[in-house]
Amino acid sequence: MSSFDVLVIGAGPAGLAAAILAQQAGATTALLAPRLEARDRRTVAMLGVSVDILKQAGIFAAVEGVSAPMRTMRLVDSTRRLIRAPLVEFHASEIGREVFGYNIPHAALVSALEQAATAIGVERIDGVAASIEPDLDAVTVVTGAGDTITARLLGAADGRRSPGREAAGIGVRSWSYPQSALVVNTAHALPHDDVSTEFHTETGPFTLVPLPGLHSAVVCVERPAEAERLMGLSDDALAAEFERRSHFLLGAIRIDGPRQVFPLTGLAARKFAARRIALIGEAAHVFPPIGAQGLNLGLRDAAVFANVIAGHLADPGSAAALSAYDRGRTGDVFTRTAGVDALNRTLLTSFLPVQAARGIGLFAMDRLPALKRAAMRRALAPHL
Structure with missing residues (x-):
């Protein structure tokens, strides 16, 4: 049997970042996931504070050379509707930044995070969780190979069909487009x-x-x-x-x-922590690929996860720690879930008042620099 302060299940970018940052916070940390060959040629747009989190994890320098900076975000109304929004450009320089963020190849990001996790001393356990049993003092995980792992806190970064979320007894609201x-x-x-x-x-x-x-x-x-x-x-x-x-x-x-x-779906957990289990990434929220929110939100989960651990090292899975994590993620996740959902649905609707409201909003943002700057700063808001 192996015992740790923190066990993270899932080796996507959010899970890897959570394990690295937890180890940096002073918790003995293990990561449970099968090793898979990186074949994904998708890229991920990392915005604002996400880049800061990657720097904190010590991996940004490894991916910067294969990434592309994003200095301007341009929105173009390409509909053929009666009411259309104006072209709007958001420039990072307008809020004193050199870039909004970087578009990073997914495979390069995962590879850099795996190397950083090994270098910092995160114990990698190859395999899957066959069972997850939370108890008063610890969570016990039995792997597919029959090994037993206990941890005082489990970070469930195990995807939208999360076994960790199910073990925590946390329900979800899900929808499709x-x-x-x-x-x-x-x-x-x-x-x-x-x-x-x-x-x-x-x-x-x-x-x-x-x-x-x-x-x-x-x-x-x-x-x-x-x-x-x-x-x-x-x-x-x-x-x-x-x-x-x-x-x-x-x-x-x-x-x-x-x-x-892939089909577009959405998912939001009813809460973000329970029974010594904290939800990270797509175990907690799933977004359509609009506004580059999905993985950015997952990295903010990882950062808050580590921050809560640092403040509760005596027992990172305590009720106080779980409550702090839930409070730390609720507003950010729900606000951005509602925003992305609303933006997508305004594109699909044929209801003229909604089209008009969207057009007026973008027109106001284009013509009122203070409003525009406020929107950009909000989009890049800190995670803590």
Whole structure:
């Protein structure tokens, strides 16, 4: 039997960051997850405080060279509706920042986090949790190989179907959207100039996110049938479709890698900690790929998780610690869940008053610099 102060289940970026930061906070920490070959060519946009968290975890220098800075965020109303919003550009320099954040290859991020976890002394246990049993003083986990692990606090970073969440007895609210996202990397003829551009359409956003050089990641949100049609196109035909949807902003486009399609869903846990178990990442919240909130929120979970541990080292899974974690995440998660959901639904609705409200809001933001700066600072707000 192995015993630790903290056991994190799940080796995605949020789980790895949580384990690293917990170890830094002074807790003996282990990470339970199978080792998988990194094949994911997706990228993740890390904004504001997320970059600070990666620096605190000691891994940003390892990924900076393969990442692309995002200095400007551009919103374009590409609908054909009667009421349309103006083009709005948010510049990091307007709030005294050099960049909003960086678009980082997912595989490089995971690799850097795994190396950092090993270097700092997080014990890696290869395997899965066959059972999770919380008790008054500890959580007992039996692995698929039959090994027993106990910890005073379990960080459940084990995905949207989280066994850890189920063991904690925490319910969820879940929903789906009539949309799917097609994700693929591209090369193009014209420079993106470190600008992330989001075209808003009647079926969802079409987003071009910078990658190093003449490359960008594309996230195309569409009706499921249309997403599958796009998935079936040849590379040349899909590239031509992207050129049209982007209004030839980046010139000629070439598909640069495999494609992925996944349905858009949402999930929010009813609470974020119970029975010596704290929820992290998609165990706590799932977002559609709008506004780059998903993993950014997961990293803030990890940072608050470690901060609570640092303040409760005598017993990081105590009722006081769990209550502090729940309070620390409730407002941030619920506010951003509601914001992303509302933004997505305003694109889908044909109700004119809602379209008008969205257009007026973006118009006001474009014309009132103080409002615009406040919105940018709120989007990059600290996690603590």
